[in-house]
């Protein structure tokens with residue numbers, strides 16, 4: 001057998017701008033692989049966030065639309081309603097999706113828009129230098145929680161947004177995966193495939209949350225970051241399918 | 246809705262909404278706010294009838310970003326609001342301008358600052374004509390003075406937006422939005438140039454390289470190059486798209502300058518002044534950006550005194566001063582929903598003679 005590890009056609013040949021050990025690269029590939037497996041490249045329109053993945057279109061080789069910070073799902077709604085025949089997805093960080101864009105996320109899901117949403121949870125704001133995100137764990141140190149996130153200090157609790165969204169009628173599928181090990185990556189890939197297939201079957205809103213390492217902000221070595229996901233993050237954000245209508 | 250030529254009685258808001266439909270607007274998103282609620286109400290009914298898209302968005306922010314997405318697919322897209330809601334849309338309008346997407350935004354102005362009131366006002370002039378959001382950009386701004394003109398300017402706005410790939414603003418005041426009058430819809434806009442094909446639209450990368458809709462230019466020097474291209478575009482618009490009209494201005498010695506509803510009132514004042522043998526005339530800017538400075542300068546040569554009337558503390562006044570340096574200019578401004586009567590304007594003009 002002569003099998004070669006090649007890049008999927010939906011991924012461009014480009015030098016990455018992501019930090020070493022960052023999860024965004026793995027996730028970009030999973031999205032591209034899924035799109036190619038389902039033969040959707042020529043009908044896909046992606047929506048890139050504002051966050052570390054702001055230039056996702058430098059890596060993906062299909063049509064992509066920019067969105068202002070947090071507004072990706074509003075932009076995606078505009079695209080999909082005008083072109084129901086296209087396959088439209090957003091790719092958003094936790095600050096983008098859960099903080100500044102919470103209203104757009106919630107209402108897009110509640111309208112049951114026939115969209116696919118990839119939600120990258122790295123428990124921090126990567127792009128702006130590692131501040132607290134709505135998903136930051138209790139006790140986790142960030143640039144704006146130097147003592148560790150503390151509900152007592154008025155910094156709130158980590159928001160389990162996929163669970164909240166799953167409670168909405170408009171949401172067809174919600175699942176949480178991680179890119180912390182080959183086993184979890186394979187699961188993440190299967191959820192992503194499901195979330196795209198649902199759109200092809202007009203099933204409504206599908207979201208896949210992916211716990212993703214940010215070794216730079218977490219100040220960990222790449223393998224320690226992966227371990228931290230498996231040992232710490234999953235306690236607050238349990239993995240698996242949350243809703244499958 | 247009848248399409249054959251006959252006058253229909255409707256409000257300015259309804260006329261503008263219906264004109265958008267006749268201009269081929271495929272997507273509308275908006276959030277309720279007085280005094281423009283007749284627009285989403287009309288769109289909710291008519292867009293469905295036409296099998297197009299109407300969305301009541303969760304906020305103005307969401308609405309303008311939906312419009313961004315719709316416009317990126319090459320569809321004609323519209324949102325409408327009133328002053329506080331337009332403030333919320335500014336980030337999105339800046340993105341649309343930066344990404345060079347065509348879209349139309351209707352602002353039916355109300356009193357401000359803050360929540361202000363729901364009375365008629367023209368106090369968003371600065372915001373509208375100076376970009377409005379962050380960054381170096383302008384948007385063409387068209388100001389109707391009647392329901393019928395609201396309709397024709399909305400049709401023009403869609404063509405301008407497509408031709409120049411830019412957001413275009415319709416700046417109406419509450420009086421124009423609310424007033425009911427007879428409307429004769431033009432069959433098409435006055436715009437004569439051929440509209441370019443939308444090769445940039447996001448439709449799926451089939452048989453062509455991928456298209457990217459974006460306003461982000463990270464590489465050193467790239468944004469400056471982009472902004473210089475935009476500068477060239479604004480220059481062309483400034484040159485080609487100045488619009489204005491006049492009333493009894495040919496032999497006038499005293500020129501009133503007003504736009505929107507205030508020009509209607511000023512017209513009456515001109516007639517009353519003429520009745521007293523005072524040679525008054527009106528200059529009415531239709532495009533507020535670009536400001537029709539060339540037209541104004543031409544008329545102003547033989548004018549003894551200039552009178553600016555606005556429902557603001559003096560915003561368009563700045564553009565008049567820029568167009569006519571050294572001229573004596575008197576200003577009458579009412580604010581917070583106050584409306585000058587024609588008698589007030591007549592008195593104001595006569596006092597300065």
Ligand SMILES: Cc1ncc(C[n+]2csc(CCOP(=O)(O)OP(=O)(O)O)c2C)c(N)n1
Pocket residue numbers: 050051052053069092093094095096097120122124125126127128133
């Ligand atoms: C309106 C607005 N506010 C703030 C910012 C600055 N900003 C850019 S990215 C970002 C947070 C990104 O965090 P996240 O969405 O979690 O993505 P990550 O970078 O971690 O992948 C912020 C606050 C912005 N670009 N626009």
Ligand code: SF4
Pocket residue numbers: 017018019020021022023024052122126127213214215216217
């Ligand atoms: S800061 Fe974090 S999320 Fe951003 S590229 Fe670096 S590792 Fe990735």
